[in-house]
């Protein structure tokens with residue numbers, strides 16, 4: 468008789484993940500045997516020197532990039548078995564991504580930037596939900612503005628509203644405050660942590676900022692493509 472293994476309760480489960488890019492002799496080993504499990508509701512900071520592979524690991528865990536080896540499961544779905552289109556569908560509604568450069572569409576208003584991805588996903592009340600989300604990040608009075616008419620902090624709020632509006636279980640943020648002054652950056656992080664606390668959203672944040680890392684319950688150190696420390700935050 469075969470005994471079934473228990474269901475994997477981790478929200479993110481990476482096993483022996485490797486990533487190499489380029490061809491020999493200039494092939495670069497970016498991730499080397501990453502094993503990582505993140506439970507639903509955790510807040511995780513990913514630290515490490517420049518070039519250690521943080522953004523690459525995030526790209527692999529969020530389904531933006533396929534690893535060269537190993538497996539990545541998110542919410543029980545084997546990302547490594549999916550093609551690009553299926554990955555895009557899998558990310559939709561499950562994963563929100565916030566990057567250092569806000570990546571807003573310059574020809575769309577704040578409201579359209581937040582609503583359009585939802586609308587493309589077939590949500591009928593996309594604009595109403597986008598307006599609610601913009602109000603929640605303190606931009607209810609700026610919905611008709613274009614990105615160029617907004618400050619850096621306001622643009623990042625729009626990017627956060629866009630990431631949160633589909634109510635994803637998992638938020639990835641890659642140095643979300645890197646382009647902002649300290650006070651604005653702290654306010655932006657408050658938004659992400661408020662959502663984490665209120666909705667149990669799992670938060671995975673890449674940062675160089677020790678103060679920001681200390682706000683996460685768990686801190687992972689990456690060096691040269693490997694996890695070298697995985698600890699409870701001090």
Ligand SMILES: Nc1ncnc2c1ncn2[C@@H]1O[C@H](COP(=O)(O)OP(=O)(O)OP(=O)(O)O)[C@@H](O)[C@H]1O
Nearest residue numbers: 488489495497515516517518519520521522523524
């Ligand atoms: N498309 C690519 N082709 C070749 N090498 C790449 C590519 N993307 C990233 N790399 C290399 O992979 C390594 C890891 O890059 P990555 O951006 O993941 O590091 P990081 O830890 O996020 O760095 P930073 O803190 O500077 O953003 C770097 O040496 C980088 O030059």
